[in-house]
Amino acid sequence: MRDSAKTKQRLIDELEHARERVTQLERDHARVTAAVDGSEHWLWDWPDLDVDRQWWSSGFFDILGYEDGAFQPTLARYAELLHPDDRANLADSVQRCLEAETTFESEYRIRRKSGEYVWLRARGRVYRDESGKPVRMAGSVLDVTNRRQIADQLRKNEARFRALYNQTPALMQSIDAEGRLVSVSDYWLKRMGYKRDEALGRRSTDFLTEESRRRAIDVELPKFHRNGIATNVPYQFVTKDGEIFDGLLSAIAEFDSAGMFARSLAVITDVTERIRTEEALRKSETRLKIAGSLAYDLIYEWDVRTDRLTWFSDIDALLGYPVGYASRSIEQWLPLMHPEDRAQLSETIARHRTSTQPISYEYRILHANGEYRYWIDRGLPVLDEEGRPRTWIGVCTDITQHKRVEEDLRRNEELLTEMGRIARVGGWEHDLRKGTARWTQGTYDIIEIAPGEPIPGPGEHLDYYPHEDRVILEHAYQHAVETGEPFDIEVRCNTAKKRKICARAVGHPVFEDGKCVMMRGMFQDLTEIKRAEEERRELEEQLRQAQKMEAVGTLAAGAAHDFNNALMAIYGYADAAAALLPPKHDAHNELRGVLEACNQATAVTKSLLTFSRDTSSQLAPTSLGQVVRDATRMLQRLLPAAVEFAVDVRNSEALWIEGDTVQLQQVLLNLVVNAHDAMPEGGSLRIEVTHSPVEATDAWTTIATRGLGTVLLVVEDSGVGMSEEVRARVCEPFFTTKDRGAGTGLGMSVVHGIVAEHGGQMYVDSQEGHGTRVAIEFPRIPPQHRETVGQSPRALANGAGATVLLAEDNDTVRRVIASALKSAGYDVIQAADGAEALERAAGAIQLAILDVDMPKLSGTTCMERMRAAHAGIPVILMTGFQTACLTEAKLESVTVLQKPFPLPDLIRLVGDLLKGVEIDEC
Numbered sequence: 001m002r003d004s005a006k007t008k009q010r011l012i013d014e015l016e017h018a019r020e021r022v023t024q025l026e027r028d029h030a031r032v033t034a035a036v037d038g039s040e041h042w043l044w045d046w047p048d049l050d051v052d053r054q055w056w057s058s059g060f061f062d063i064l065g066y067e068d069g070a071f072q073p074t075l076a077r078y079a080e081l082l083h084p085d086d087r088a089n090l091a092d093s094v095q096r097c098l099e100a101e102t103t104f105e106s107e108y109r110i111r112r113k114s115g116e117y118v119w120l121r122a123r124g125r126v127y128r129d130e131s132g133k134p135v136r137m138a139g140s141v142l143d144v145t146n147r148r149q150i151a152d153q154l155r156k157n158e159a160r161f162r163a164l165y166n167q168t169p170a171l172m173q174s175i176d177a178e179g180r181l182v183s184v185s186d187y188w189l190k191r192m193g194y195k196r197d198e199a200l201g202r203r204s205t206d207f208l209t210e211e212s213r214r215r216a217i218d219v220e221l222p223k224f225h226r227n228g229i230a231t232n233v234p235y236q237f238v239t240k241d242g243e244i245f246d247g248l249l250s251a252i253a254e255f256d257s258a259g260m261f262a263r264s265l266a267v268i269t270d271v272t273e274r275i276r277t278e279e280a281l282r283k284s285e286t287r288l289k290i291a292g293s294l295a296y297d298l299i300y301e302w303d304v305r306t307d308r309l310t311w312f313s314d315i316d317a318l319l320g321y322p323v324g325y326a327s328r329s330i331e332q333w334l335p336l337m338h339p340e341d342r343a344q345l346s347e348t349i350a351r352h353r354t355s356t357q358p359i360s361y362e363y364r365i366l367h368a369n370g371e372y373r374y375w376i377d378r379g380l381p382v383l384d385e386e387g388r389p390r391t392w393i394g395v396c397t398d399i400t401q402h403k404r405v406e407e408d409l410r411r412n413e414e415l416l417t418e419m420g421r422i423a424r425v426g427g428w429e430h431d432l433r434k435g436t437a438r439w440t441q442g443t444y445d446i447i448e449i450a451p452g453e454p455i456p457g458p459g460e461h462l463d464y465y466p467h468e469d470r471v472i473l474e475h476a477y478q479h480a481v482e483t484g485e486p487f488d489i490e491v492r493c494n495t496a497k498k499r500k501i502c503a504r505a506v507g508h509p510v511f512e513d514g515k516c517v518m519m520r521g522m523f524q525d526l527t528e529i530k531r532a533e534e535e536r537r538e539l540e541e542q543l544r545q546a547q548k549m550e551a552v553g554t555l556a557a558g559a560a561h562d563f564n565n566a567l568m569a570i571y572g573y574a575d576a577a578a579a580l581l582p583p584k585h586d587a588h589n590e591l592r593g594v595l596e597a598c599n600q601a602t603a604v605t606k607s608l609l610t611f612s613r614d615t616s617s618q619l620a621p622t623s624l625g626q627v628v629r630d631a632t633r634m635l636q637r638l639l640p641a642a643v644e645f646a647v648d649v650r651n652s653e654a655l656w657i658e659g660d661t662v663q664l665q666q667v668l669l670n671l672v673v674n675a676h677d678a679m680p681e682g683g684s685l686r687i688e689v690t691h692s693p694v695e696a697t698d699a700w701t702t703i704a705t706r707g708l709g710t711v712l713l714v715v716e717d718s719g720v721g722m723s724e725e726v727r728a729r730v731c732e733p734f735f736t737t738k739d740r741g742a743g744t745g746l747g748m749s750v751v752h753g754i755v756a757e758h759g760g761q762m763y764v765d766s767q768e769g770h771g772t773r774v775a776i777e778f779p780r781i782p783p784q785h786r787e788t789v790g791q792s793p794r795a796l797a798n799g800a801g802a803t804v805l806l807a808e809d810n811d812t813v814r815r816v817i818a819s820a821l822k823s824a825g826y827d828v829i830q831a832a833d834g835a836e837a838l839e840r841a842a843g844a845i846q847l848a849i850l851d852v853d854m855p856k857l858s859g860t861t862c863m864e865r866m867r868a869a870h871a872g873i874p875v876i877l878m879t880g881f882q883t884a885c886l887t888e889a890k891l892e893s894v895t896v897l898q899k900p901f902p903l904p905d906l907i908r909l910v911g912d913l914l915k916g917v918e919i920d921e922c
Helices: 001-037 058-064 075-081 087-099 145-167 187-192 210-227 273-277 317-319 330-336 340-354 398-425 441-447 461-464 467-483 527-580 588-611 624-638 661-677 725-727 745-755 809-821 834-840 860-871 901-916
Strands: 041-046 103-111 119-128 134-143 171-176 180-182 229-238 243-255 261-270 299-303 308-311 359-366 372-382 390-396 425-430 436-439 487-494 499-510 515-525 622-623 642-650 656-659 683-690 710-716 761-766 772-779 802-806 827-831 847-851 876-877 894-896
Touching: 001 745, 041 058, 058 134, 087 103, 087 119, 087 134, 119 145, 171 187, 171 515, 210 229, 210 243, 229 261, 243 273, 273 527, 299 317, 330 340, 340 359, 372 398, 390 827, 398 847, 425 441, 436 441, 441 515, 461 467, 467 487, 467 499, 467 515, 499 527, 527 588, 527 901, 622 624, 624 642, 624 656, 624 661, 624 683, 624 710, 656 661, 656 772, 661 683, 661 710, 661 745, 661 772, 745 772, 772 876, 809 827, 809 901, 827 834, 834 860, 847 860, 847 901, 876 901, 894 901
Parallel strands: 642 683, 802 827, 802 847, 847 876, 876 894
Antiparallel strands: 041 134, 103 119, 119 134, 171 180, 171 261, 229 243, 243 261, 299 308, 299 390, 359 372, 372 390, 425 436, 425 515, 487 499, 499 515, 622 656, 683 710, 710 772, 761 772
8 A cells, every 4th residue: 555655646746747847848839939930030841851741830831822731841842832943953952961961051932822933041951860861851941032132133223323334424433542543434444545454553643734633632632531522623634645635523532430531433524625715514433332241130038027038049159249248138238239229229128018019120239349230120929828928039130231231322322313413414214114214313403303203204205305306316216226226316305394405315225035125324414515615616706707807907917018118119210200300391290190199009008007907006185076177178078969968076175085186087088988888869977076975776775984984976877778797797808898999898997997096996887778877986085285386397408428328128119219319419328138237337327217127137126236336326217017116116316207108208307317307207
């Protein structure tokens, strides 16, 4: 009985112990089940490799879209679900593990119930018996579809960026912290003439001129390293073949976590042509750096009652701490959190002490190296008998790399957007399979559509172009789709706000299996560039017109100079012939006709010289009103009786200007002659002089007074008037509406030249059938009061005993003047050029007559050297045109004589100078 009682008690104890073990096993089973359900990993087991039957956790069925236990897991069933392209790789990985290895890992695609494929990463371990034969395999599976999609998107983004980077028609470059090139665009290589391996690694300043290099190193780069941005900085760049061109550089810097300069991204716009005519779309490039790594999964258990954390993974090693360093309680775990995340995390923990909803939140955790890493925490509660959370089973995944990738994408997107905005460049993409379109921010800005508004599809975007340009673009687009040839064209475009722009459209087709599936390209606003080119062309046209006028003026001056020498000879021979004839000889009338013709020819040469401005006006205080009154009688004789002539001079005392009386009379004469020719049947001609601007009319704009005001000369006729084309050319030399032989065409060009010399402005207003009005505005000066000084009579002098040096390179003119001087009794020493004149002046001479324009030495140079040996000797300078060098030549004992001139005037002038008579004009 005693033994029976002991046996019974032992059985009871063993039964109680067995119950406790069952309870513990149930608890352990619940814990493991919760951990598996809360993890991203799903488990599988093939307990007997000789039998095609497996075990999958419920999550495995979830990932395939089936209910738990919907079918019996077998290897054959699993093979059916695999993507055909991945079956061989997975089978090969498993086979290698069975033959020689212990574990395997593989990524592949598997078909869900819905028919779509998801990416899985499977890990497995093989178990062997004592003989080494594989008898069992088990492992886990993780859904990596999102990670694969992110990686694929990164590759596509990088491809799009590189395409835009190399298609943009601007020089793009990237430099590192040491200023060395690490990347350049295709256009950079094309423009600079280098190969990529020749450029990369060199300093960016190596491609600048010496002056630009010094400015970049001393000024611009230090400023750029401080500010982190540079906009339109002008530099001169040197290509491989030595060409120098002007460029505007815009750049953005990137700094590391310590705030130190890391690299820069720059776009260079070639503005050589714009710089030559006036001034400047800058552009930039970046290279995407995408890093990715596998996420770490940590399984933990949080006991709500004790606050104890139990880690089922090596948390210490993961965070870089010594074993046992990581906290094993919530209270001690919080200090490792980022300060900005602690409050929210504490609130989340407090809420989930009683909540039964799943946990999912992100926070930053401190690594042993001082870096904060991003984690995402997902967990599920294990409830007690009363339905309250007893423990939480969760999984922490390190998503730091994902965050960095997202940040890199965001920053690169911002950088690309900013570069597109600076350079007025945008990108576009048309998916021909889906019929969808994508634009970059730059394209939105150019088309003036707000981001978020619907984007026109592949065909709808043509509505922004005029019909002609739409046809061109549509043909180029369709040709690219059919042939694979890219297009690069310029078109006109109307933005969404109806603004007209000029744009460059570039498109590149993307083919798959011989069919175009995508069109990608670039869109650039060329409006400002085209405007600059147009302004450059206008400036070049103005320069050509100015050069043409200057050339014609030079030609006129040269012709007048040569003509003056011929007239000088005619004057001389006619005077000599008249002196040889008896006073009442019949030939005197013919000789007077010759001299009169010379005077008319002289007037033409003076007109030519006035137009070319090779004569200098003798400006002095002049009453313009008095000049007009004095010329009235002469002008009246030019007009027929059928022309009604009126002169209106108001307030003469206020009409003083700095003027040349002779040239002002020439202006009046030319304007009156033109008015007479415009009124063949008669009409009215009115001359008005006033010190205040005329009143404004529909055809005339009031001229504003400046300073002391202006003196206004108006000549108005009722003639036939001029067309707009004629009026625009009225001041061109030799332009005339008269028949051949009826005029020289110099009238208005001479007037224009005289007015310009007087500092005035001329305005011509005319309409066909409504007459012409010419208004000339002169700067006004205060009234002047001068006494008229009479000229002393000049009698012909007897030059007996006086020696005169005559230097003239024209043989005919020299002979004529020498003959006249000898006839007057002077001894004449002749020289044919400046050097000969200095040699012959070594003897005793009393006066020198020097031509200004001579070979070897000019007349003014001869005069200066001659005075070193003959101080105070009188000098007469002869010239066919008074250039600027003669405006100051009227020095002591120097007189300037304008060719052609009557020889008696020269003889009188020589006599007066030798007698010491003061010469007040010549």
